[in-house]
Amino acid sequence: MTVTVPAGFAASGVHCGIRRSRPDLAVVRSLACATGAAMFTANRAAAAPVKVSREHLELAEPQAVVINSGTANAGTGVRGELAARATAAEAGRLLGLAAEEVLVLSTGVIGEPLPLDKVLPGLEKAVGALSPDGGPAAAEAILTTDTRTKQAVAEGPGFTVAGMAKGSGMIHPNLATMLAVVTTDYPLEPAAAWEFLRPAVGESFNSISVDGECSTNDAVVLLANGASGAARDDDTFAAALAEVCRELARQIVEDGEGATVVAEIAVTGAASEPEARAIARRIATSPLVKTALFGRDANWGRVLAAAGSAPYNGGYAHLDPDRVSLRYNGAPVLVRGTPQGLEPELDGPTCRIDLDLGLGDAQASYLTSDLSYDYVRINADYRT
Amino acid sequence: MTVTVPAGFAASGVHCGIRRSRPDLAVVRSLACATGAAMFTANRAAAAPVKVSREHLELAEPQAVVINSGTANAGTGVRGELAARATAAEAGRLLGLAAEEVLVLSTGVIGEPLPLDKVLPGLEKAVGALSPDGGPAAAEAILTTDTRTKQAVAEGPGFTVAGMAKGSGMIHPNLATMLAVVTTDYPLEPAAAWEFLRPAVGESFNSISVDGECSTNDAVVLLANGASGAARDDDTFAAALAEVCRELARQIVEDGEGATVVAEIAVTGAASEPEARAIARRIATSPLVKTALFGRDANWGRVLAAAGSAPYNGGYAHLDPDRVSLRYNGAPVLVRGTPQGLEPELDGPTCRIDLDLGLGDAQASYLTSDLSYDYVRINADYRT
Numbered sequence: 001m002t003v004t005v006p007a008g009f010a011a012s013g014v015h016c017g018i019r020r021s022r023p024d025l026a027v028v029r030s031l032a033c034a035t036g037a038a039m040f041t042a043n044r045a046a047a048a049p050v051k052v053s054r055e056h057l058e059l060a061e062p063q064a065v066v067i068n069s070g071t072a073n074a075g076t077g078v079r080g081e082l083a084a085r086a087t088a089a090e091a092g093r094l095l096g097l098a099a100e101e102v103l104v105l106s107t108g109v110i111g112e113p114l115p116l117d118k119v120l121p122g123l124e125k126a127v128g129a130l131s132p133d134g135g136p137a138a139a140e141a142i143l144t145t146d147t148r149t150k151q152a153v154a155e156g157p158g159f160t161v162a163g164m165a166k167g168s169g170m171i172h173p174n175l176a177t178m179l180a181v182v183t184t185d186y187p188l189e190p191a192a193a194w195e196f197l198r199p200a201v202g203e204s205f206n207s208i209s210v211d212g213e214c215s216t217n218d219a220v221v222l223l224a225n226g227a228s229g230a231a232r233d234d235d236t237f238a239a240a241l242a243e244v245c246r247e248l249a250r251q252i253v254e255d256g257e258g259a260t261v262v263a264e265i266a267v268t269g270a271a272s273e274p275e276a277r278a279i280a281r282r283i284a285t286s287p288l289v290k291t292a293l294f295g296r297d298a299n300w301g302r303v304l305a306a307a308g309s310a311p312y313n314g315g316y317a318h319l320d321p322d323r324v325s326l327r328y329n330g331a332p333v334l335v336r337g338t339p340q341g342l343e344p345e346l347d348g349p350t351c352r353i354d355l356d357l358g359l360g361d362a363q364a365s366y367l368t369s370d371l372s373y374d375y376v377r378i379n380a381d382y383r384t
Numbered sequence: 385m386t387v388t389v390p391a392g393f394a395a396s397g398v399h400c401g402i403r404r405s406r407p408d409l410a411v412v413r414s415l416a417c418a419t420g421a422a423m424f425t426a427n428r429a430a431a432a433p434v435k436v437s438r439e440h441l442e443l444a445e446p447q448a449v450v451i452n453s454g455t456a457n458a459g460t461g462v463r464g465e466l467a468a469r470a471t472a473a474e475a476g477r478l479l480g481l482a483a484e485e486v487l488v489l490s491t492g493v494i495g496e497p498l499p500l501d502k503v504l505p506g507l508e509k510a511v512g513a514l515s516p517d518g519g520p521a522a523a524e525a526i527l528t529t530d531t532r533t534k535q536a537v538a539e540g541p542g543f544t545v546a547g548m549a550k551g552s553g554m555i556h557p558n559l560a561t562m563l564a565v566v567t568t569d570y571p572l573e574p575a576a577a578w579e580f581l582r583p584a585v586g587e588s589f590n591s592i593s594v595d596g597e598c599s600t601n602d603a604v605v606l607l608a609n610g611a612s613g614a615a616r617d618d619d620t621f622a623a624a625l626a627e628v629c630r631e632l633a634r635q636i637v638e639d640g641e642g643a644t645v646v647a648e649i650a651v652t653g654a655a656s657e658p659e660a661r662a663i664a665r666r667i668a669t670s671p672l673v674k675t676a677l678f679g680r681d682a683n684w685g686r687v688l689a690a691a692g693s694a695p696y697n698g699g700y701a702h703l704d705p706d707r708v709s710l711r712y713n714g715a716p717v718l719v720r721g722t723p724q725g726l727e728p729e730l731d732g733p734t735c736r737i738d739l740d741l742g743l744g745d746a747q748a749s750y751l752t753s754d755l756s757y758d759y760v761r762i763n764a765d766y767r768t
Contacts, residue, residue, distance in 0.1 A: 043700070379679070
């Protein structure tokens with residue numbers, strides 16, 4: 001039951017008509033006074049709702065989130081911004097909140113305006129449908145090309161952390177079209193939400209890639225209302241939050257557009273942590289690595305080539321081909337620069353690629369999916 | 385007749401057995417004493433032949449180039465390096481040149497060693513076949529997944545510049561698996577070849593992308609032997625060289641793996657030239673833009689999203705969504721941040737996307753191809 005599992009939250013998901021026949025409008029609200037934080041896309045062409053939500057976060061603690069699917073309300077100019085503000089204002093009116101206490105998120109096609117004639121009546125329906133059992137309906141209403149809902153729950157001593165997410169394309173670090181809402185009844189101090197959210201996002205949503213794209217709309221929201229009355233245990237809370245974020249991130253990659261395999265790219269022995277990340281990211285986004293994964297063909301030279309061209313500091317991250325070792329599902333194909341003549345088996349829905357650079361102690365890992373015919377089909381046909 | 389059109393060059397292409405039934409070994413040599421230059425991949429996992437050729441260029445003026453297809457001789461450790469050295473030494477012996485006067489280039493699968501038992505006898509055959517009519521045979525022998533040869537010729541007053549290239553996948557700036565050999569009978573000063581080659585490559589081979597990959601083996605070689613006896617006219621020579629490089633680069637994109645459309649991404653109004661390039665490159669490598677091109681669906685928001693997330697200086701290049709204008713084949717879909725409600729027609733084999741950032745005077749452009757089912761098919765099956 002996802003975001004409504006923690007005490008003191010209600011949610012709903014309804015159909016307001018942006019999309020022809022699928023639910024397209026979700027509301028999540030805290031019933032007790034909440035504190036919260038949100039992280040947004042770094043894209044310079046951030047969507048109108050991102051701009052408006054950023055402003056709202058500076059003015060007030062978030063108490064509710066409104067999410068529509070079907071249109072991203074991005075690239076829509078002044079009209080789009082007014083529509084995002086009107087959405088937050090109307091939701092606030094219906095919920096008895098200030099407009100600034102409402103965050104608005106959108107996902108869908110870029111460049112199409114938000115149809116207020118559908119969203120405003122839809123809000124009345126969605127607010128009327130708010131329920132402590134509404135988590136699954138909300139999780140359904142935020143999907144676009146996703147094939148299934150993404151939900152996760154972690155329990156701590158006396159409290160719960162839960163989350164829902166959407167995203168299967170445009171998935172890449174810096175939150176590329178993925179939206180996630182994480183709720184908890186843990187008693188966070190006001191303003192403390194940021195310090196917990198940032199590291200949790202770094203090692204989850206910012207360490208996955210489906211297609212290397214960075215969306216205009218990505219957002220992760222954390223709402224904490226303390227309704228559990230649990231004692232403070234910040235380490236345990238941080239672990240539960242990280243678990244929910246990692247689990248949602250994994251589900252996003254598993255449901256990556258056209259994905260037939262989930263690969264974990266583990267880079268060790270790098271000269272520095274940023275270089276380890278740059279190399280893991282480069283491999284995780286390489287079309288040649290990803291098509292080879294789809295073909296269940298190790299073709300490991302592509303991993304080496306990608307690793308050798310990882311953008312870092314205006315050049316490429318450090319790599320010495322004579323020190324590199326590479327394993328597929330544990331099978332060594334390259335040991336300190338020397339090919340082993342092995343052809344690893346790559347059956348099954350998961351694959352682990354271990355790249356040891358042999359240069360230092362730094363490491364990083366990424367989850368990625370393969371690049372299949374279906375990815376092309378889905379994205380060549382997205383709007384039709 | 386490509387690289388043998390300029391006076392004083394001979395070439396050949398033969399089958400030596402690395403590949404089952406296609407020609408796989410090419411030799412180009414200057415018959416008069418030549419000066420030359422070469423630019424190689426920036427990939428840190430550069431192949432053995434790149435390492436060896438770089439060394440040779442520091443020791444001597446290049447007089448001949450040996451190119452094999454079928455294996456990249458990359459990721460092959462010490463054994464690969466010895467094989468590259470043996471190839472240059474044997475070619476030098478057969479051609480009456482020092483080993484250091486021979487450049488060696490390889491293209492094909494990474495991680496497989498160069499089979500000297502085939503290459504050394506093959507060299508004897510290839511040197512025996514050298515002919516002033518051998519350009520097309522050489523252009524054929526260097527291909528891998530290419531569907532056709534890439535050849536270009538430009539005439540100056542009394543001299544000729546000609547080139548051949550290969551490459552259709554792993555194509556990206558910094559020379560990703562593409563090889564090109566450009567010959568000219570123009571009388572270049574020794575050591576001057578670099579200053580002509582660098583800018584010509586920058587605006588041609590380094591401004592195209594098929595899949596954003598950077599190969600371990602890319603190289604562009606320029607050999608100039610002065611055999612035309614033409615008068616020096618450096619500006620005209622530079623223009624002819626640029627024309628040949630641009631033409632070869634265009635042919636590479638047209639023959640991009642699975643390409644059904646060639647798109648020119650022209651970015652203007654950028655805050656700086658590096659940012660213009662970063663944005664053009666980001667759009668040109670975006671899987672979502674490229675699948676939309678395949679679907680002949682403008683879905684222009686994807687261009688905006690890509691432009692807003694162009695890596696630059698540790699962050700993203702400057703872009704203000706309220707100032708951006710975007711045209712497809714001349715049709716304005718977005719004018720200073722406001723969508724125009726237009727749905728541009730995208731039929732035909734070419735597409736031009738003009739993005740005006742409205743920030744400054746800097747500009748850059750890129751050629752790219754679309755991402756189709758065939759790209760996935762070719763790369764999922766490459767080795768089978």
